[in-house]
Amino acid sequence: MASDAGRALGKGGLILAALTVALSACAAPEPGPTRPVGVVVLPEAGAEGRTPYAEQAPVEIQDPNDLCHAKPLQWLVGRDRSEIPVPVDLTNRRVACTTCPRTEAHSPYLLNILYDAGSNRVTEVSCG
Incomplete structure (x- = not known):
């Protein structure tokens, strides 16, 4: 046969x-069911009535108007430009001196870090 x-x-x-x-x-094999992204499952409160998350610092909610994430970098104002952290992705960041020519293009996602050419001190961190 x-x-x-x-x-x-x-x-x-x-x-x-x-x-x-x-x-x-x-x-x-086909993957099993997963939990939806963004869903946080908190454990039940213990005998003391507190969850393990009660000891953690509160999470700061991102400002919807701060699309370029300029607020967390406001600490740079007044510092030397050498202290500007180098990001992994440079596509939405512009570092320029205040007197340097720049394009007039505006994007709420573009992070501008401006510094004084004479003193090398950061003068402004903003979106646009």
């Missing part, structure tokens, strides 16, 4: 069938 199947498929067909069976055995 196996020889009848072998004659019907031919040598190439048998190899293809064997490869199909082998590859289907290697297929990755």
Whole structure:
């Protein structure tokens, strides 16, 4: 019976069938259900009525008007420009002197860090 199947498929067909069976055995299993992103599940309160999260510092909510994240970098104002942290992604950051020519393009996502060319001190951190 196996020889009848072998004659019907031919040598190439048998190899293809064997490869199909082998590859289907290697297929990755389907992932199980996951928790939706952004959902935080807090544990039940303990005997003291406090959760483990009660000891953590409160999380600062991001200002919806601060799309370029300028507020966390306000500490730079008055500091030397060498203290400006280098980001991983430079596409939405502009560091320039206050007297340097800049484009007039405006984007609420563009972070501007301006410094005085004479003193090298940061004068402004803003969006735009």
